[in-house]
Amino acid sequence: MNSGISRGGWRPAAVLLAGLMGASLLVASPAAAVHGAVPGDFNGDGYRDAVLPAPGANVSGKEAAGAVVVLYGSAAGLAAPRRRTITQNTAGVPGTAEAYDRFGASTATADLNRDGYADLVVSSPYEDTTKGTDAGAVTVLWGSRNGLTQGTDLPAPVIPNWPPLYYGLDVAAVSAGPGQKTEVLVGGWRGAYRFNGPFSRTGTFAAHRGLRTTPGASPSLSGTSTATARRTM
Numbered sequence: 001m002n003s004g005i006s007r008g009g010w011r012p013a014a015v016l017l018a019g020l021m022g023a024s025l026l027v028a029s030p031a032a033a034v035h036g037a038v039p040g041d042f043n044g045d046g047y048r049d050a051v052l053p054a055p056g057a058n059v060s061g062k063e064a065a066g067a068v069v070v071l072y073g074s075a076a077g078l079a080a081p082r083r084r085t086i087t088q089n090t091a092g093v094p095g096t097a098e099a100y101d102r103f104g105a106s107t108a109t110a111d112l113n114r115d116g117y118a119d120l121v122v123s124s125p126y127e128d129t130t131k132g133t134d135a136g137a138v139t140v141l142w143g144s145r146n147g148l149t150q151g152t153d154l155p156a157p158v159i160p161n162w163p164p165l166y167y168g169l170d171v172a173a174v175s176a177g178p179g180q181k182t183e184v185l186v187g188g189w190r191g192a193y194r195f196n197g198p199f200s201r202t203g204t205f206a207a208h209r210g211l212r213t214t215p216g217a218s219p220s221l222s223g224t225s226t227a228t229a230r231r232t233m
C-alpha cells in the first residue's frame with residue numbers, strides 16, 4: 001500500500017505550502033470579474049483560485065489518505081478563511097479516505113466540459129481498486145458557481161494483460177478547444193493514458209487510449225475505446 005514513497009516524504013512540501021499560504025500567495029489578483037475568462041477560476045467569479053495539494057494529510061485518522069485545499073480568490077487576493085478542504089470523504093467526491101491513498105498526489109486544472117468554470121483533476125495513485133492493490137484512481141472535481149462541489153472518476157482503460165498500477169502518478173489537462181481538443185493525460189507505472197473530450201460533469205468522455213511503454217522498445221498504442229466513466233471500486 002505504501003510502496004514507492006516514504007511515509008514522511010510529503011511533509012516538507014506541506015510545510016512549504018503552509019508557508020506560502022501566509023506569504024506570497026496572499027497578493028491581490030489583477031483579474032477582471034469576467035466569467036470563463038480566467039484560468040483556474042473554479043467558481044467563475046473572475047478571480048483565479050489556488051490549489052494546495054496535501055497528499056500526506058491525515059483524514060479522520062487515516063494517515064496519508066490525502067486532501068486538496070482550495071483557496072478561493074477575490075478582489076483582495078487569496079486568504080486562508082476562504083478555503084475549502086476536499087478529501088475522498090467529502091460529500092459529492094467518489095471514494096472513501098483510506099490510509100495511504102495519497103489523494104492529491106498530482107493535480108491539474110482545465111475547463112474540461114467547456115462550461116466556463118475551471119475543473120480540477122486529482123489523482124490518488126495508491127488507491128486500492130477492483131483492478132488491484134495500488135492500482136490508483138483519478139477524479140475530476142467539477143467547477144460551478146459554488147466552486148468544486150461534485151466529482152466523477154476518470155477510470156483507467158481496461159486493457160488485457162495491462163492492469164493499471166500507480167495510475168495517476170502524474171496528471172495533465174488541456175482545454176484547447178471543443179471536443180477532441182480537450183484532453184487529460186494520466187501517467188502510471190506502466191505507461192500513460194490519454195483521454196479526449198468532450199467531457200461532461202456526469203463523467204462521460206469521448207475516447208481514451210493507453211500508451212504502453214516497454215523497456216527497450218518504442219511506446220505503442222495498446223487500446224482505444226469509447227466509454228463512460230464509472231467508478232468500479
Ligand SMILES: [Ca+2]
Nearest residue numbers: 041043045047
Ligand atoms: Ca474564483
Ligand SMILES: [Ca+2]
Nearest residue numbers: 095096098101
Ligand atoms: Ca480511497
Ligand SMILES: [Ca+2]
Nearest residue numbers: 111113115117
Ligand atoms: Ca468546467
